[in-house]
Amino acid sequence: MFPAIPNPTTDKSNARFGEKDMIRRSASTITPPAKRQTEVAKLIDVSKCIGCKACQTACLEWNQLTEEVGVNVGVYDNPHDLTANSWTLMRYTEYENPESGNLEWLIRKDGCMHCEDPGCLKACPSPGAIVQYSNGIVDFVKENCIGCGYCIKGCPFNIPRISRADHKAYKCTLCSDRVAVGQGPACQKACPTQAIVFGTKDEMKAWAAKRIADLKSRGFAKAGLYDPPGVQGTHVMYVLHHADKPQLYAGLAENPRISPIVEAWKGVGKYAGLALIGLTAAAGVIHHLLQGPNRVTSEDEENAEKLAGGKS
């Protein structure tokens, strides 16, 4: 059994990380701290998961989120996709293994992977809406979000969702508020079988190695750790029975990497774009100087009133 994380004290304690530990900030240039904190990680062992959804409800409870009561569409996945309120979701896949002849029910907890190289952050045009701390957590800062949805395009795992209520982007925070006081995320705390464990990234890799050895002894020759190099590794990792076929697990990305469009946008595109914005602004100024301001004629007013049905 992975050692339990002790409960926090009831005394007031200082947060273990904060603004000074930021290593990246969207659409901003910052000076990262000289020393990185120990990297943390959540390990999701798919082979130990019983699909009970305790993680889903713990996430809703801890983050005080209210999801809608949906309908059944013929599967166990409820809700049917991640939403602005459901930051994690069990996805169930029935797989008939042609090699063993056995049916396998692969149950994967989906949610933010907290990439070391976060595509959402790179795609984000709003200063400080997405930040990355030196322990690896990628967090959204609601106050700075403009709801453009670029983070969704930037994410190689299709995770963030825009709220219809406040038009801001939401996703798993890795319970940054809990980690800040030495706790693991709420989903990890609720998991009855330790299919979710939390610790330093090195601890998680070592723990995963033990689990992979067990799976190999049970005939899963290709069991392995999912810590994709295309995004320089993740701070949420999976133990998979079929690490060679991650797409079996409800389409888990085989080789995730940030979309070339985002990379281009943040590279050459960014400067070209900025130049374009500058030119457009200049053109506007020139136009104003040459033509003067637009004026509303009485005919315009009449037409507007007709359109409004006299109710304005």
Added chain:
Amino acid sequence: MSSLGPTFGRGAMTNSWTDIRNTDLVLVMGGNAAEAHPCGFKWVTEAKAERGAKLMVVDPRFTRSAAVADHYAPIRPGTDVAFLSGVVNYLLSNDKIHKEYVRHYTNAAYLVKEGYAFNEGFFSGYDESKATYDRSSWEYEIGADGYAVRDMTLEHPRSVFQLMKKHFAVYTPEMVSRVSGTPQDRFLKVCDWIASTANGERAMTIMYALGWTQHSHGAQNIRSAAMIQLLCGNIGVPGGGVNALRGHSNVQGITDVGTLTAAIPGYLNLPAENEPTLESHLGKRTFKPLQANQTSYWQNYRKFYVSFLKSFYGTKATPENNFGYDWLPKLDVAYDCLRMFDLINQGKTNVLICQGFNPLMAIADSNKSAAGLAKLKLLVSIDPIETDTARFWENHGEFNNVDPAKIQTEVFMLPVTSFAEESGSLTNSSRCISWKWQAADPYHDSRTDVVILADLFNRIRKAYETQGGKGAEPLLAVDWSYKNPAEPSADELLKELNGKALVDLKDAGGKVTRQAGSQLASFGEMRDDGSTDGAMWIYTGVYGPAGNLSQRRDNADPSGLGVYGNWGFSWPANRRIQYNRASADPEGKPWSERKKYMFWNGERWTGPDVPDYVPTIPPSQATGPFIMNPEGVSRLWVRGLMADGPFPVHYEPFESPVTNPVFPKLKGNPAARIFQRDRPSFGDAKEFPIVATTYRLVEHFHYWTKGVHMNAVVQPEFFVEMSEQLAAEKGIKHGGWVRVWSKRGSVKGKAVVTKRLKPLTIDGRTVHTVGLPLNFGFIGVARKANPINGLTPPVGDANSQTPEYKAFLVNVEPIVGPVA
């Protein structure tokens, strides 16, 4: 419970939750532990991860337990006895048994008397007109010395061992496959893995729940499993056992305190009609040993009974009035829930008090239940939540299509506190009594169950005192001397269950061993002369002179075997693994170093647990490890202790798609509980060719959480699970609407078309099964649904009367869904 008792002596989970981590092999069958007991299931994943244990799941559906299993075998609902009997046959015919264990710790060597016979599925003594057995021919041969006759070579043709070989020979792998539909290779792999534990080096644990009990032959399902464990020597050892997983945090406690109609607390019996005197009741139950030097603990039955009566009637219970025995009701028949609703429907019962009970949802044949509720004068619902039963009179469209104007039943809802809003104890599956402290204020004006019942009791008693009435005496005799009669405290009640000395108790030498008024430390101190009380002997010790031990929270585990002896208090006598003397061989040495647990150290029995044995009896005395049984050993053959036979037999469910392939003359369990009036409500395979089974989902807790938003989010709506083949045959679309109907009722829901259910070949023909989750209803925030028990048949097990929820017949068709 009605099978573990007759087999081992006590009707409860043999091992503990935390002990499951010591196992080498887990069989999950007749249950779905990952889904129904996710927190306890962690000990399975732990045994797998840390010990390399293997997990096998046998289930009609590929369940969430199967998702983490090493081996899965499908089975047709209702054929577990055939499957398990096939395992018994495999073990016996391949000589893969733990022979010394079987010889010394089971009744394999006992001779059954002349006259016993078994023919075409019927045991000797069957009376067809009464549908019951005369069980007298199922007893042992008794020798001149008054003890049962044994043949330790196990070769006598009337020895239990030889009778077993003969009885189970018919269950070949071919026959198992014909009956259960389990492919032979999958069945044989289960056998092979089980056989790997028949040696004292390795252990298997069996985890089951309602998937075994809810059949017309449910108790025999569990019996079959218990026999396998005995043949392998897996009882009384760490990592072994037959583990009955209970469905609520305190359902073990409910069973213990005797809420069953024929019981009083601690598995003592309510007097029967033909037991007019205390002596006539006790005489039948104070079992004398059937071998020399046996403990036969039920010899103490009268001590426990008299202590109960003293606790119930206080100073009014005296030797002169048989301690108030005459005041106890004398039972004519068992008043289980099926009979209760039958009587209501006949108009013989007109007031129903439901305390934490939602019978409209929970009892088989909901239409019969609904009709009954409408005939009541008065219905009282004592519950923390609004139940469907309490709202049975309300029209919910097609989901509860009643006309309120036609229902005259008066309904009262008494809001009660939930578990977190009151202090008290809970007893879990591991028999561990744990105190919990009130954590929240009661919601609005709700009161505790105890306060409501005390109020009711005091008012009724007062009415009798002032106005008199028929049968007032028993009610007035009850001892109600609580500090505050209106509000007995949980602390007082646990003390009362434990019991105390009423006078100074003295040993043979006249020395005072327990002062008057002092709490008893053990049920060994109870007396039959009225000098002790104690409402439930099995709990004695939980609140002894050292205080309330259920409040202990020491999670130290010095042996590393998950014993946790100072956490709460586990009945009986704080034993964590029952029958643990069987973890050592007859000489008192552990069967193996690997499974070392309790052993004889030359002077006494020792080990990490409390010995389930007199600690000073030396091995030389050959006292058996199953101390409750007069034989001192466990029972492969249960004599006359079960209503439907000394050995299990494959009976088809009452609604079955096939004729019994093993015994074509048998139509269902011949001793099952069925009312003649209900017979017309059974359907046949011609009209209803599809097998249905019901079950719970992990996202919900019975019928309670459909009213909880969060649970409704993660599982919002009733559905019907079926195979891709059945869906194709019927033109049913994945996620489309379907109607499912039986002879009794009809429900509709969404189709979950899945690879996890497969058609099976039964006796040469294809049989489909559909799965129906039961957690939905018409009250709550989850989407409305018909009560699933509108489909289930009103037939109960021969021993426990539990209805057959798990195997019945239906038909299925695609329908156009309601307009959203």
